[in-house]
Structure formats: structure tokens, C-alpha cells
Amino acid sequence: MNIHAALDNLDKARRSHIKWLNRAKSIIDGKSLVRDPHPLKSTECQFGLWFTSEGETLFKNLEIDGIETIHMLHHKLHEKYLTIYETYFGSAEGVVYDAKVRLQKNTVSIVDEETARECFYELRKLSYSMLEEIGKLQSLLEMNK
Secondary structure (H helix, E strand, O other): OOHHHHHHHHHHHHHHHHHHHHHHHHHOOOOOOOOOOOOOOOOOOHHHHHHHHHHHHHHOOOOOOHHHHHHHHHHHHHHHHHHHHHHHHHOOOOOOOOOOEEOOOOOOOHHHHHHHHHHEEEEEEHHHHHHHHHHHHHHHHHOOO
């Protein structure tokens, strides 16, 4: 993969991540019926699919550091999201992502709602850190054009 294509793919993955984060926020904001905000696993979202295949290879070939930091942040993001998901929709075991599906939230206690909100704040912090790391990688790629 050339650097121009990598920059394009990295930007698409970044935008996809932001949409995913906004879907997670819609759960917290009280919408009772939400668009399926999956994927739950870090290796199944658009960013994870790209990063663990072409992205990792590219960064290793260019000898660019930062891959492990992004992996760690990205994995933690999905862990936090899973907590939110399971609070409102029940167990994620065996759940298959379908972007066309609208999910009905379960009624939860005030304590569970507050815990989910705290998870979202942590998720948002992790997201900002990951996007900052992605920005650094984009800058390094720009310098290697």
C-alpha cells in the first residue's frame, strides 16, 4: 500500500471511529431506540480491520513507532463500550453486527445508568487519546510522502 492510500484509509477509519463514538453517546443520552452501535470487538470495526492488516504492515515497513499505544487504546475503548452496551442491551455473547438494526434499550436503574455514563466519559477520554495518536501517525506519514 502506498502512503497516499494509507492516509486516505487512516482518515476513513478515523471518521468511522467518530461515528461509532457518537452512536455510543446516543445510548447514554437516553434515546430508547438506537441504530446498532456495534462492532463490539476492536478487531471488527472499520478502524480495527484496517489497522490490524494494512496499517500495521505499513507502519512496521516505515519503522514508525506508536502501533502498540494505538492497539492498547483501541482495545480499551471497546472494553468500555462493551460495558455500556451490556448495561442497556444485555449480554453481547453471540451478537452479530447489523448496521440496519435498531435496538430497543432495556430500562436500567439510576445506579447502572450513572455507571454507564462514567464509562462513556472514560471512553471519550480514551478516544481523544487515540485520535491524538492517529494524528501523530498521519503527520509521520505526511513527512514520508
